[in-house]
Amino acid sequence: MNDFLNGATMLASVAVALYFLRYWRTTRDRFFLAFALAFAVFAVNRVVLFSLDEDSEARTYVYLLRSLVFLLIAAAVVDKNVRRR
Numbered sequence: 001m002n003d004f005l006n007g008a009t010m011l012a013s014v015a016v017a018l019y020f021l022r023y024w025r026t027t028r029d030r031f032f033l034a035f036a037l038a039f040a041v042f043a044v045n046r047v048v049l050f051s052l053d054e055d056s057e058a059r060t061y062v063y064l065l066r067s068l069v070f071l072l073i074a075a076a077v078v079d080k081n082v083r084r085r
Contacts, residue, residue: 003050006046006049006050007050009046010043010046010047010050011043013039013040013042013043013046014039014040014043016035016039017035017036017037017038017039017040017042017043018036020032020033020035020036020039021033021036024036029080030076030079030080031076031077031079031080034072034073034075034076034079035073035076037072038069038072038073038076041065041066041069042066042069045062045065045066045069048062049062
């Protein structure tokens with residue numbers, strides 16, 4: 001069941017990344033590109049976490065990558081609000 005949820009989460013992340021990529025191609029707004037990149041990294045993150053052992057120390061670096069993605073999302077939101085003024 002856990003494998004199924006990992007796959008579903010990865011597939012959902014890819015779908016959302018493609019959704020934002022489509023809006024970026026239409027508007028050329030950096031906000032949508034940042035979100036597309038963030039969700040693509042989330043999808044890769046799920047695949048890497050699935051392939052690593054539960055006790056692997058490399059999982060720490062994968063979670064650090066995830067935290068950088070959250071910073072990318074926050075930076076995109078701040079950039080969008082600052083550019084609007």
